[in-house]
Amino acid sequence: MALASRIKVVGDAELSRIHEATVEILEKTGIEFKSEEALALFKANGAEVSGHRVKIPRALLEKSIESAPSSITLWGRDEAKKITIGQGQPRTHVEPSNGCVFTHDMDRGRRASTMADLINFFKLAHQSPVCTIGGAIPVEPNDVPPEERALRVFFETLKHTDKPLKRNVQPAHEIEEMFKMYEVAMGTGYLADHPSIYASVNPLSPLAFDTEPIETIMTYARHNQPVTILSCALAGISAPMSLLGAAVMQNAEILGGLVLSQMTQPGAGLIYAPASAVPNMMNAQYVTGSPETHLINIVNLQLAEELYHLPTRTMGGLNDAKVPDAQSGYETMQNLMQCMLGGAHIINECLGVLDSIMTNSFEKFIMDEEMISRVLRFMQGIDGIHTDLSTELIDTIGPQGSFLTHPSTMKNCRTAWRPTVSDWNSQEMWEKKGSEDVLTRANRIVKERLAACPESTLDPDLEKELSAFVESRL
Amino acid sequence: MSDLQSITDALIAGDDNALTQKVQDALDAGTNASTILSEALIAGMDIVGGRMETGEMFIPEVLMSAMAMGEAVAILKPLLAEGEATSAGKVVIGTVKGDLHDIGKNLVVMMLESSGFDVTDLGVDVNIDTFLTTIREKNPDIIGLSALLTTTMPMMRETIAQINASGLGDGVKIMVGGAPVDQAFAREIGADIYASDAGSASKLAKEMMHA
Ligand code: B1M
Numbered sequence: 001m002a003l004a005s006r007i008k009v010v011g012d013a014e015l016s017r018i019h020e021a022t023v024e025i026l027e028k029t030g031i032e033f034k035s036e037e038a039l040a041l042f043k044a045n046g047a048e049v050s051g052h053r054v055k056i057p058r059a060l061l062e063k064s065i066e067s068a069p070s071s072i073t074l075w076g077r078d079e080a081k082k083i084t085i086g087q088g089q090p091r092t093h094v095e096p097s098n099g100c101v102f103t104h105d106m107d108r109g110r111r112a113s114t115m116a117d118l119i120n121f122f123k124l125a126h127q128s129p130v131c132t133i134g135g136a137i138p139v140e141p142n143d144v145p146p147e148e149r150a151l152r153v154f155f156e157t158l159k160h161t162d163k164p165l166k167r168n169v170q171p172a173h174e175i176e177e178m179f180k181m182y183e184v185a186m187g188t189g190y191l192a193d194h195p196s197i198y199a200s201v202n203p204l205s206p207l208a209f210d211t212e213p214i215e216t217i218m219t220y221a222r223h224n225q226p227v228t229i230l231s232c233a234l235a236g237i238s239a240p241m242s243l244l245g246a247a248v249m250q251n252a253e254i255l256g257g258l259v260l261s262q263m264t265q266p267g268a269g270l271i272y273a274p275a276s277a278v279p280n281m282m283n284a285q286y287v288t289g290s291p292e293t294h295l296i297n298i299v300n301l302q303l304a305e306e307l308y309h310l311p312t313r314t315m316g317g318l319n320d321a322k323v324p325d326a327q328s329g330y331e332t333m334q335n336l337m338q339c340m341l342g343g344a345h346i347i348n349e350c351l352g353v354l355d356s357i358m359t360n361s362f363e364k365f366i367m368d369e370e371m372i373s374r375v376l377r378f379m380q381g382i383d384g385i386h387t388d389l390s391t392e393l394i395d396t397i398g399p400q401g402s403f404l405t406h407p408s409t410m411k412n413c414r415t416a417w418r419p420t421v422s423d424w425n426s427q428e429m430w431e432k433k434g435s436e437d438v439l440t441r442a443n444r445i446v447k448e449r450l451a452a453c454p455e456s457t458l459d460p461d462l463e464k465e466l467s468a469f470v471e472s473r474l
Numbered sequence: 475m476s477d478l479q480s481i482t483d484a485l486i487a488g489d490d491n492a493l494t495q496k497v498q499d500a501l502d503a504g505t506n507a508s509t510i511l512s513e514a515l516i517a518g519m520d521i522v523g524g525r526m527e528t529g530e531m532f533i534p535e536v537l538m539s540a541m542a543m544g545e546a547v548a549i550l551k552p553l554l555a556e557g558e559a560t561s562a563g564k565v566v567i568g569t570v571k572g573d574l575h576d577i578g579k580n581l582v583v584m585m586l587e588s589s590g591f592d593v594t595d596l597g598v599d600v601n602i603d604t605f606l607t608t609i610r611e612k613n614p615d616i617i618g619l620s621a622l623l624t625t626t627m628p629m630m631r632e633t634i635a636q637i638n639a640s641g642l643g644d645g646v647k648i649m650v651g652g653a654p655v656d657q658a659f660a661r662e663i664g665a666d667i668y669a670s671d672a673g674s675a676s677k678l679a680k681e682m683m684h685a
Contacts, residue, residue, distance in 0.1 A: 142624055145628075146626075237577055238577060281532050281534065282529050282532050284533040284577075284672070285671075286577075
């Protein structure tokens with residue numbers, strides 16, 4: 001029995017008011033699309049186009065929302081790892097962090113990330129039981145030339161995980177190349193009926209889509225691969241200060257992307273990803289730990305889930321701490337609770353991330369896994385043996401008795417949630433074991449996990465073939 | 475004196491209507507335009523700048539003051555002697571090729587404009603040729619490059635190299651910034667100024683002009 005309710009920020013009446021305001025923005029203000037191909041498609045579908053500005057009529061919007069699926073099956077190279085995203089999924093899906101410029105660990109502090117760091121993050125994500133999705137670029141490989149990064153990173157992705165994959169915006173030719181490479185592993189024609197990779201695409205807030213994001217939406221749709229449209233508008237800078245105003249605007253942006261994907265390929269998978277933020281208005285910097293931020297994004301999750309019936313995603317574990325300290329913990333937990341209980345189907349930027357997504361920490365990855373596992377357990381609610389009201393048992397044991405030795409306790413005592421890195425020892429035992437703080441334990445776990453991880457998830461011949469594919473194209 | 479103080483107060487409050495009215499009143503009362511500019515307006519913007527650094531004033535408030543300042547200067551301009559209200563300097567700025575991030579760069583533009591710089595903003599995803607053509611055309615004192623991606627930081631280096639190779643870099647200062655950029659990288663690629671935020675960008679630009 002899942003929780004009886006999730007977090008709702010607004011009531012049903014407010015939701016339809018927000019939807020109507022969005023329709024007004026799309027019909028009256030419109031959105032800019034910097035692509036002739038997209039503009040032609042909009043025109044052909046009855047939208048009003050002038051210059052790059054597209055005014056999307058209600059009918060086209062409604063038709064597009066209708067054709068977008070309410071759940072998506074995403075395949076892994078290991079088909080046992082395939083997941084359902086959206087309606088009917090059993091638990092929140094977790095995606096590795098993305099885009100961090102710096103790596104942090106206890107041994108070496110903060111430094112520019114390298115490919116070696118990236119591979120270690122890939123390995124942690126592959127082994128992680130809470131992480132159901134692979135890929136992304138948890139840290140930027142600054143030691144690889146930019147023009148080689150796309151293919152080299154994708155090769156390491158395939159080498160180090162067989163989970164379903166997440167990728168970023170790329171020009172169409174690079175996407176085609178990557179899909180070809182995936183089919184080297186899975187067989188020609190595999191992707192057409194196996195959605196396996198989704199890309200995260202950003203509108204350029206307010207209300208615009210640039211060329212490459214558009215190419216990504218259209219190329220993925222044509223290959224039957226999903227995209228996730230993620231708005232990251234800053235309230236007061238690239239969105240209204242009003243929390244509902246920001247929700248309306250990012251709704252218009254995400255739906256604008258949805259219409260484009262559905263015009264390209266009706267039924268293409270579309271994951272709705274509200275991830276706007278309330279920045280630090282003192283200096284206009286991006287910050288992620290404000291308790292106000294998810295008042296915006298949960299309104300959008302409500303719209304997607306209750307009115308549009310779409311799979312959803314949001315950046316769930318952000319914080320502004322520079323090191324894995326107490327602030328990193330409480331801000332992360334605040335955001336995880338809000339986003340997961342708000343019903344997001346996928347959370348990203350939640351495994352290791354620090355410093356407003358600039359830095360990724362190995363130790364924090366381990367701490368985040370436990371924080372996510374705590375919330376996942378809470379969201380499972382009361383199920384299985386816990387639904388037993390136990391009146392008979394309470395009667396049997398009676399006043400002053402003990403449940404500790406009863407068979408029902410014996411039988412179930414190992415089913416209760418346990419921490420993976422937090423300390424539950426007594427003070428005395430903790431001291432006896434070396435008085436380690438959580439960071440030190442996490443550091444040790446990282447090393448153990450990396451040592452135990454296989455060097456490759458690929459069959460050696462396939463690995464050679466993929467490597468040759470990459471080299472032939474560089 | 476008190477009319478100058480009330481001008482400064484209106485400027486700090488970012489109240490453009492009150493400010494332009496008070497400037498007009500002061501002129502009508504015979505106050506010298508040059509005195510209003512230096513003792514009420516520029517002095518006021520110095521206070522605003524200081525309050526921004528300490529966090530007493532928030533960025534939107536600072537920008538309101540700057541916009542009000544612009545309106546007041548427009549009234550004074552015809553009455554000032556040649557050279558008194560000329561721009562602080564000319565800047566050509568843009569986010570380098572391949573990069574679409576512009577929130578920070580836009581903020582830098584606003585702060586430079588509010589310090590009296592004449593700014594040509596080339597927008598985002600700006601290729602090297604566009605920089606070169608605009609530099610030729612505008613003859614700026616400062617060239618500003620912004621990048622938010624590690625994948626576009628090399629484009630910053632390339633842009634600077636091309637500016638220098640074309641001889642357009644002589645006598646021009648190059649300023650760089652953006653979240654992943656730091657002082658060491660700026661030095662390495664031959665930039666003259668690294669600014670970590672918009673406030674220091676305008677401050678360093680002013681210092682550079684007086685250097
Ligand atoms: C000339 O002199 C100067 C002097 C000072 C200068 C200066 C120039 N320029 C800046 N400064 C300085 O002064 C400014 C004001 O004080 C400051 O500017 P800032 O820009 O730092 O600060 C702004 C006021 C507020 N900050 C920001 O606006 C940036 C915030 C973050 C979250 C961010 C945003 C908002 C966006 N993004 Co992007 N984005 C991130 C950013 C993470 C972060 N913590 O910075 C970062 C930079 N993004 C990243 C990524 C991955 C991406 N983003 C992308 C897109 C976007 C949005 C469109 C969603 C949006 C940009 C909207 C816009 N119009 O700019 C994509 C790339 C698009 C492209 N080709 O450029 C995409 C690739 C994501 C994707 N899936 O495709 C990461 C970098 C990865 C890398 N390789 O380096 C990233 C660190 C977040 C992350 N972890 O994923 C100073 O740096």
